[in-house]
Amino acid sequence: MATLTRRQRIPFPEMPDWFETIPAKFAMPVVRIEDYTEEGRYVMRAELPGMSPEDLDVVIGDGVLTVKAERTEREVDKNHSEIRYGELSRSVTLPPGADEDDVRADYTDGMLTVSVGMGVEKAEAKHVEIKHHG
Structure with a gap:
């Protein structure tokens, strides 16, 4: 019997911290996240x-929640810049029972909060x- 499993895009949660130690111009942009269950969500x-x-986009489907953001660079002469430009993205696998039709998103003070209802009963x-023809 074959089983299918979903995997998180970045399997090592400590990797975003590791990326932060690389100089900004060489680093791969990472969206830093935290997740938890609260009040049934x-x-x-x-x-x-x-x-x-x-500049933000939240996409949910097939058991995966993806956050995308894009920061465009201003056309000015810069002496120095540590600001990361371009597209940022982070995906997480939703827990069993997540209801993809019950999603809320709020962006306040630089923090995007997405919550997903956990009301779907696991079948x-x-x-x-197995039909046999023969």
Whole structure:
């Protein structure tokens, strides 16, 4: 019997910390997150300072929640810049029972909070009848 499993895009939670030690111009931009369950909802908070709500996109489907953000570079002469530009993205696998039709998102003070209802009952395993032709 074959089983399918979903995997988180970044399997090592400590990797975002490791990326922070690389000089900014070489580092891969990482969206820093935290997640937890509160009052029957799965909650994921993403640190996205300096973004406007129009630059953010939250996508949910197939058991995966993805946060995307894009910061465009201003056309000015810079002596020095440690600001990261371009597209940032982070995906997490939703826990069993997550209701993809019950999603809320709020962006306040540089923190995006997305919550997903946990009201879907996990279906019991079912035996499937095998038809034999022969």
